[in-house]
Amino acid sequence: MVGVEVVQGSIDFPYVPGLLSFRESPLIIEACERLSVTPDLVFVDGQGIAHPRRFGIAAHLGLLLDIPTIGCAKSRLCGTHRELGIEAGCFEELTDDNETIGVALRTRHGTMPVYVSIGHKIGLEEAIYWVMKCCRGYRLPEPTRLAHQVAGGNLNAGT
DNA sequence: GCGACAG
DNA sequence: ATCTTGTCGC
Numbered sequence: 001m002v003g004v005e006v007v008q009g010s011i012d013f014p015y016v017p018g019l020l021s022f023r024e025s026p027l028i029i030e031a032c033e034r035l036s037v038t039p040d041l042v043f044v045d046g047q048g049i050a051h052p053r054r055f056g057i058a059a060h061l062g063l064l065l066d067i068p069t070i071g072c073a074k075s076r077l078c079g080t081h082r083e084l085g086i087e088a089g090c091f092e093e094l095t096d097d098n099e100t101i102g103v104a105l106r107t108r109h110g111t112m113p114v115y116v117s118i119g120h121k122i123g124l125e126e127a128i129y130w131v132m133k134c135c136r137g138y139r140l141p142e143p144t145r146l147a148h149q150v151a152g153g154n155l156n157a158g159t
Numbered sequence: 160g161c162g163a164c165a166g
Numbered sequence: 167a168t169c170t171t172g173t174c175g176c
Contacts, residue, residue, distance in 0.1 A: 076164090
């Protein structure tokens, strides 16, 4: 990895399904502003437009930062989809109110799918491509995995 | 009125 | 999200 920035701060907004951005965006934006290298693409642990009002945290952050973002959530917020194949790479459209809002994507054989939706300045096909490309045998994309570990203090900003 | 509900 | 060891599978 080329860089890591961790910020600390108090959270004032509660977790409310559909309003995750109000809770997590402030600190995330702070961390992004401290990055010495501007990301070409950001993987957000949450929904992009696969949101009741089509504006999940990934879409919100992408717009504010004016950077391409992908929403790659570990579970579904809204929408429905058919059952998907068990092999890595299989996916099904995530639909809500008769419109495609993303996909349920099996990133690894036999594991629960992730929910991919466009955030900002990227198409769904391309988003799926980059998520699969960055998973490297794991269920979640590497940027998300590393962020989780660093934030949890299980990895140093250099390893 | 009864579930569902990103992290 | 968080609590949390061992255990099942490649």
